[in-house]
Amino acid sequence: MTKTIRIGTRDSELALWQAHTVQRKLEALGYDTELISVKSTGDLILDKPLYELGITGIFTKTLDVAMINGTVDIAVHSMKDVPTKLPQGIIQAAVLERAASEDIFVFRDGKNADDFNAKTTIATGSLRRKAQWLNRYPYHQVVDLRGNVNTRLQKVADNDWTGAIFAKAGLERINLKPENHIVLDWMIPAPAQGAMVIAAMQNDTYSREACAQLNHADSALATYVEREFLSTLEGGCTAPIGAYAEIKENRIYFKGVLFSLDGSEKMEIEESVPVSECRNFGTLCALKILEGGGRALMEAIKKEL
Numbered sequence: 001m002t003k004t005i006r007i008g009t010r011d012s013e014l015a016l017w018q019a020h021t022v023q024r025k026l027e028a029l030g031y032d033t034e035l036i037s038v039k040s041t042g043d044l045i046l047d048k049p050l051y052e053l054g055i056t057g058i059f060t061k062t063l064d065v066a067m068i069n070g071t072v073d074i075a076v077h078s079m080k081d082v083p084t085k086l087p088q089g090i091i092q093a094a095v096l097e098r099a100a101s102e103d104i105f106v107f108r109d110g111k112n113a114d115d116f117n118a119k120t121t122i123a124t125g126s127l128r129r130k131a132q133w134l135n136r137y138p139y140h141q142v143v144d145l146r147g148n149v150n151t152r153l154q155k156v157a158d159n160d161w162t163g164a165i166f167a168k169a170g171l172e173r174i175n176l177k178p179e180n181h182i183v184l185d186w187m188i189p190a191p192a193q194g195a196m197v198i199a200a201m202q203n204d205t206y207s208r209e210a211c212a213q214l215n216h217a218d219s220a221l222a223t224y225v226e227r228e229f230l231s232t233l234e235g236g237c238t239a240p241i242g243a244y245a246e247i248k249e250n251r252i253y254f255k256g257v258l259f260s261l262d263g264s265e266k267m268e269i270e271e272s273v274p275v276s277e278c279r280n281f282g283t284l285c286a287l288k289i290l291e292g293g294g295r296a297l298m299e300a301i302k303k304e305l
């Protein structure tokens with residue numbers, strides 16, 4: 001039986017690039033595909049910080065609904081935008097090989113990190129980036145910045161901020177290589193940053209078998225550990241949390257951080273286990289943070305947001 005796999009995507013340049021990539025890979029395996037793009041709530045509301053909207057899955061919801069209604073078969077997402085708990089009936093069909101996981105700082109003009117001073121203002125809409133930045137540079141101002149990657153770059157050009165923070169993978173994918181940038185190698189990325197995921201309906205064997213061929217085992221495992229850490233810490237709210245796992249010679253190396261909103265408090269964990277002992281590893285790391293003072297910090301964050 002041949003059928004056409006309808007690939008759902010958001011309509012930003014980055015989302016379209018990601019969906020096209022999946023489309024090309026499926027076509028190379030001999031599948032018929034069609035791309036269907038939708039507008040997401042997360043792309044329509046741009047005047048408020050994401051965390052203020054108080055909705056999880058704001059970028060993925062529209063596509064979840066399209067899949068459940070049967071107007072698309074699969075959906076391609078930046079994995080870091082996908083809530084850890086998927087809607088009933090929707091499963092993770094594949095994690096593609098991860099690209100760059102780092103954050104980068106893009107300067108508005110010809111400056112470098114040596115020019116940072118007490119008057120520096122940087123822009124980001126992410127609680128995680130803001131808290132980590134203020135932890136390192138307590139005297140800087142951080143202002144909110146929303147919109148897709150192209151919009152945000154334009155806003156950096158149009159304002160008098162020193163610069164803004166972006167995911168390296170996002171800029172690389174749409175071939176934007178801002179001349180004046182530095183890689184923030186000290187910043188812990190968002191869980192699953194740089195990874196793309198394909199979601200499908202649990203009962204759609206045809207699409208699931210097609211997508212399973214695109215799964216990259218190490219990327220799937222690393223992002224699984226990071227997201228397990230996230231879901232155990234958060235329990236459904238948003239907080240400044242970073243997590244990064246890497247698999248080398250059959251061991252998983254994990255780093256996780258939780259910050260207070262103003263960046264003044266930081267709790268971190270760094271551990272490794274053999275891949276054979278990966279079961280609950282992310283949860284165990286999160287529990288250590290929670291028991292070492294993270295529980296109180298999470299309560300304080302919930303009150304403030």
Ligand SMILES: NCc1[nH]cc(CCC(=O)O)c1CC(=O)O
Nearest residue numbers: 078081166167169170193194195
């Ligand atoms: N939150 C928006 C978003 N979702 C995924 C990416 C980039 C790709 C990725 O991180 O995997 C971005 C842009 C950014 O954070 O600068």
